[in-house]
């Protein structure tokens with residue numbers, strides 16, 4: 001089969017390896033992908049079983065529906081001698097980024113031979129953070145052979161001298177120069193090999209030395225504990241590159257002890273050589289790993305019972321001994337996340353978590369892998385440590401636009417900071433305060449005032465209210481979409497989502513914003529946009545493609561509409577209630593007495609906005625982050641690496657009574673008290689905190705203050721009887737909340753003399 005012709009689809013993508021591209025075989029349109037990485041001397045299509053795997057995984061052949069990608073790295077073929085693992089990692093990550101961009105969802109890296117070393121470097125902590133490596137869903141290591149031990153097995157005379165020479169060359173800054181061919185071990189001969197790569201491959205502690213049998217326990221522990229995703233390790237039982245004195249099975253067992261994420265199917269492939277050439281060995285491996293348990297066993301009730309009991313017992317033990325067992329929370333959250341998910345589907349995640357905090361205190365376990373916090377200490381640790389806090393979780397994949405990651409949806413720090421450095425300038429306070437921006441804000445506020453004037457004697461729905469009919473429809477699509485359940489099911493269970501897609505479509509539609517898409521795609525296609533725009537800045541400072549520009553713009557449009565609009569809507573509703581009339585009066589008096597003063601010199605207006613954002617934060621829900629490898633102590637609790645942790649503004653603002661006394665009362669006056677000012681500001685979490693906090697904060701504040709000043713210097717407002725308190729309950733979306741009734745009817749009464 002391996003010599004017969006086969007179909008492959010060629011993908012050109014932005015690779016640092018010149019003229020490189022990736023080749024896809026198998027189920028082309030599947031969201032599931034295996035990226036296959038060969039060993040020393042390999043390149044695309046040199047490892048025959050990769051192709052075989054693609055055929056077996058193809059849904060057309062009854063497989064689970066994966067495609068297999070092979071590609072050329074700089075280290076492919078004879079390039080390995082002058083390349084490095086670090087370089088490979090960056091190239092693999094570039095391919096993974098490309099695959100994410102074309103909508104691939106589940107990406108597994110499969111390393112064969114030194115491809116396994118590439119994987120080890122990929123999961124290595126330092127590389128993730130330093131180079132902004134794109135995470136994947138899992139790893140398979142086949143033939144994790146120690147190059148050092150293979151080289152030592154055929155050790156030639158003069159080996160120590162080559163090592164010594166290579167060390168001198170590296171120390172002299174000539175690590176990139178190649179060693180004389182005649183000095184190289186047979187395994188490497190025929191390939192130019194630099195001094196640096198030689199040491200990496202052939203010496204203890206070299207970059208590639210991950211799998212040797214003589215590594216110290218602490219080194220082994222460090223290496224294998226760095227996996228934070230599931231991984232499978234398969235050694236070939238008859239691997240010709242592993243000296244016969246080495247106990248391959250024992251090695252795998254030792255590695256398994258270091259990380260519970262290693263698949264239980266890890267082990268030896270019976271009868272297999274290094275490249276698994278035997279058809280029989282492949283079939284056995286494939287059927288064990290992809291279709292276990294054997295079909296006959298499935299029919300045995302005894303087997304089923306035993307398996308279910310074992311799984312249940314193992315699960316129970318794991319939950320009960322989990323470090324999160326010590327964290328307060330409902331017992332059920334130790335075993336399952338179903339209660340949390342059920343509340344999410346009912347648009348009540350925030351409400352559910354808040355109730356847990358009220359009951360259990362500032363630290364609560366909300367699911368077996370997730371903890372929520374409310375203290376200032378936790379906010380600082382999770383969102384500000386190291387500048388921008390911990391990395392975001394895959395939850396943010398739900399917000400990807402056109403399959404692309406925007407500044408908001410980048411997960412790791414380095415990708416994020418690159419994008420943020422370009423974009424932040426547009427939203428700096430000095431830019432927002434420039435006449436060109438303020439005039440735009442003022443114009444939109446004036447249009448709103450026209451609407452208020454037109455509504456006098458009737459009610460006006462301020463939940464969605466713009467001057468332009470087309471804009472109104474477009475904004476409506478963005479702000480009122482009902483895709484919550486559809487998107488949650490797609491996130492938690494892509495298979496269920498696929499199977500029930502048609503049914504779901506009629507019950508809970510996917511997010512569809514065709515008017516906004518058209519608007520943004522058209523606008524972002526401009527070659528010479530206005531100077532002050534985000535698009536202009538991106539065109540000047542980045543080399544993204546037009547879809548990325550469009551995705552970033554649409555993201556900002558949605559961020560601006562959903563948030564500032566909802567915050568104003570809730571705040572004006574609260575000010576219009578009888579219990580808040582005196583705040584309206586006080587605000588009006590300040591606007592009258594200090595007419596003509598800049599808006600940032602109006603303390604009561606400032607206090608009203610701050611209290612509005614405290615009481616009704618437009619993004620009141622959890623902002624999930626991963627605890628970094630090695631774990632952290634947060635608010636006095638030890639939390640293991642990989643745990644999802646978060647704070648939700650709603651609870652942070654209402655459960656710190658020492659800073660916000662009588663927190664359930666709407667009271668702008670609290671912000672005028674000089675005492676406790678610093679503590680209040682520290683706990684103001686409406687715009688989040690740290691380097692990933694809201695980039696549009698100054699714009700949002702300018703818009704809110706301008707609109708409130710325009711409205712309350714001209715009108716008094718009351719709630720129309722058509723809007724009830726229940727209409728204004730918070731209905732939780734993914735991270736934002738909106739009025740449950742999706743409307744807010746107010747009545748505008750002109751002030752005498754206006």
Ligand code: HEM
Nearest residue numbers: 407408559560563564567618619623687688694695696700
């Ligand atoms: C009252 C209004 C607003 C509130 C309460 C708000 C709140 C927030 C919060 C809490 C975050 C952090 C989200 C997270 O970590 O998951 C955020 C991020 C962001 N916001 Fe806002 N926002 C508002 C207005 C705006 C406006 C007007 C824009 C721009 C037009 C904007 C653009 C963004 C962007 C691009 C991010 C991502 C920042 C990053 O990841 O570096 N926001 N916002």
